[in-house]
């Protein structure tokens with residue numbers, strides 16, 4: 001039985017009538033840019049996150065860009081970010097003319113290692129971007145202390161972690177600004193591109209709102225140079241249909257992850273991340289740390305040993321089981337950053353050769369789940 005990595009129709013299908021009604025409502029209103037649907041989504045997301053302000057924007061990438069612009073970060077500034085993340089985290093730093101400074105990751109959570117980040121602070125460092133990768137929070141307390149002691153701004157890249165919590169607080173609501181993505185593969189997937197900026201700071205919320213519409217207030221009077229970073233009213237109306245279901249989607253992902261953990265954990269030679277034998281294990285299963293409410297945007301195994309990850313990927317592909325490598329090349333090894341000072345970030349470099357993400361989407365059927373487990377367990381490599 002083929003098993004997809006993700007099947008959006010299974011999630012959106014049951015909401016078809018509600019989604020169609022929302023689409024109709026906006027279409028008939030004739031009001032497509034900003035307005036009540038956008039404001040309502042922003043209010044509902046702010047309440048969901050427990051944060052003072054949210055600003056809906058055109059994508060998760062633009063959310064990072066506009067957050068950096070709101071902080072006034074530009075040429076001559078350095079911004080520390082993990083090397084093991086989606087490209088946008090660092091790409092936006094470069095786009096505002098600043099320099100991304102890459103740091104290594106924690107071997108258990110895949111997230112920015114606070115001790116390694118601390119080593120990379122210079123007099124030019126202006127901000128730090130912890131990423132809550134795969135649905136689990138970065139270790140925020142030491143990162144916030146580091147930021148405070150060095151007067152750095154904190155932008156949380158929570159693109160994969162809308163609904164995740166860390167010591168009881170929403171990911172993306174802890175730093176100066178948090179950013180989220182509504183890209184279809186994220187836990188709250190929209191119908192195209194979309195993103196969100198969250199902040200508790202009134203001054204930053206005001207600047208992000210201005211920058212979202214070319215820095216103009218009132219219209220045609222430009223206080224700063226912004227861009228067109230608006231999210232469509234249509235997209236907001238559709239996302240409002242799905243937002244109330246997000247806790248259930250996250251719970252279903254958590255159930256799927258727990259079932260993988262229970263069943264793959266019984267295979268011989270399989271260990272969990274952080275256990276001492278992890279360097280010689282057959283597979284290393286991901287773990288959720290107790291202080292984190294993990295929402296499992298990805299369920300990512302490690303397959304140690306030269307070439308073994310690629311062999312497992314081929315084995316699963318032959319069984320028509322969807323899987324993907326997030327991410328095959330750490331950002332400090334990307335061609336576009338080859339001009340930056342060379343650094344060795346050994347955990348991320350190794351993990352990039354060992355990671356493989358399995359289907360964990362909420363609507364994964366039990367029979368499919370069993371099929372994945374059987375295929376992984378049946379691999380002889």
Ligand SMILES: *Cc1c(COP(=O)(O)O)cnc(C)c1O
Pocket residue numbers: 059060061062085086088089131157159160180181182183193194195
């Ligand atoms: C998806 C993602 C982004 C970018 O979001 P888009 O909506 O695709 O622009 C940024 N950072 C991380 C970690 C992501 O996973």
